[in-house]
Amino acid sequence: MKHRIVVLGAGYAGAYVAGTLARRLTPEGAEVVVVNAEPDFVQRLRLHQLAAGQEIEAPRLADVFAGTGIRLRLARVTALDPERRIVAVADTDGGADEIGYDTLVYALGSRSDDRGVPGVAEHAFDVAGRPSALRLREHLDGLDLRSGGGKVVIVGDGPTGIETATEIAESRPGSAVTLIARGELGASLSAGARDHLRRACDRLGVTVLEQAGVEAVEAGRVLCAGGTVLASDATVWAAGFAVAPIAAAAGLEVADDGRILVDRTMRSVSHPNVYAVGDSARAMGDNCLPLPMSCASAGCTGRQAAASIVACLTGREVEHTGLEYIGNHISLGRRDGILQIVDHEARAKPKYLGGRKAARIKAAVLRMSLWITSRPTFGLPTRKHHLTGTPKPDGKTAVTPRSAEKTPAAENSSRSTRTGTGPATASPPSTASACPSRRPSRRRSGQPLCPHPESDDCS
DSSP states (O other), rough: OEEEEEEOOOHHHHHHHHHHHHHHTTTTTTTEEEESSBBOOOOGGHHHHHHHTTTOOOOOHHSSSSTTOOOEEEEEEEEEEEETEEEEEETSSSSEEEEEEEEEEEOOOOOEEEEEOTTHHHHOOOOSSSSEEEEHHHHHHHHHHHHOOOEEEEEOOOOHHHHHHHHHHHHHSSSSSEOOOOOSSSTTSSSHHHHHHHHHHHHOOOEESSSSEEEETTTTTEEEEGOOEEOOOEEESSEEEETTTHHHTOOOOOOOTTTEEEEETSSSOOOOTEEOOGGGGEETTTTTOOOSEEESOOOOOOOHHHHHHHHHHTTOEEEEEOOOOEEEEEESSSOOOOEEEOOOOEEEEEEEEEEEHHHHHHHHHHHHHHHHSSSSTTTTTTTTTTOSOOOTOOOOOOOOOOSSSOOOOOTTTTTTSSTTTTOOOOOOOTTOOOSSOOEEEOOHHHHTSOOTTOOOOOO
């Protein structure tokens, strides 16, 4: 039987893992199915630009995966049954279906978190997804047409809030932008970077309200703690992100915030055939601190998960790849930015890089991220590994195939994963190919050792 690997989500982490597995595992032994709700790749790091009115490239996933052997299934994940190894999905036409798996890669990312504040869901916009960013863009366009701009209030002074406020202020100079910070503006930055951020806000005309908690969002205004009321034609909520409750509802062991608890190899601590990457994973970095939700974390957790799965399925030792978070890169419009490096304890180092050079570096990073994601198998070793117990081309190792059909190339709206219609049906997965819950591992030369010797994975 072919070992079916189902990847839920085709963001930065999911697309990378799927491409790596397709390149490193033989099609005779493994098939890779990617399930994603959107037909296009979403550059989440640039959604604030999309909302501000700029055009952002969105490659079609069918083109991204063409020629890789990866099967693309356009559907929304609705539930997970890890005991039966089944993923429940809703197709774009509203129909329900189930997809079986042998190994699951959970990469569904995160969404905006209203933190229980009344009125956020009804009256606020966000830039956590492409549809919501487009709704904000349309609303801002309407304000520009009616009055040449309007009052825009951004709640949250993390990187997303800062980037959204400065981008809108620069791209839509007729708008009056206010940024609400719960504490000091840029509290996680160094003193020099904070000063740079304040100067940028002053230059762009962004009003900053510090030490202000938001108690409610209403149509046309934001209610702050202490009685402050801000008029608002467009309220943008950027005060945090959260994951969908799918993993918790399925019985996977999760952290308090709902992220899947994983070991050092990105494997679920409760279900060994499930791996989690990106924002969905509560992973410990090499400094034994939780990795933050970020594109950088998506990259390093994706690399580790791909390496772990390939090693596990081919009988090799699992190699530890680096899990390091080196800092924040914040854009302040198109011509300014801040690059803040952090130390081993995730604290801002005194030195930072600001201005046009920082902006150019971030722009280059974004271009490279898109280029790599659009070519998921580029640069990977060409040698494919045979799965343990699967046939080699010479036919020496016998195996009962799951299906006589060959794995098709990626397709935009494949129905081959429907029950009874192709090789990716919801039939029970093969038990012989299940990977053991633990395998020996080795570290790369120079990788930091965990300071807690009693726990190799820092969990």
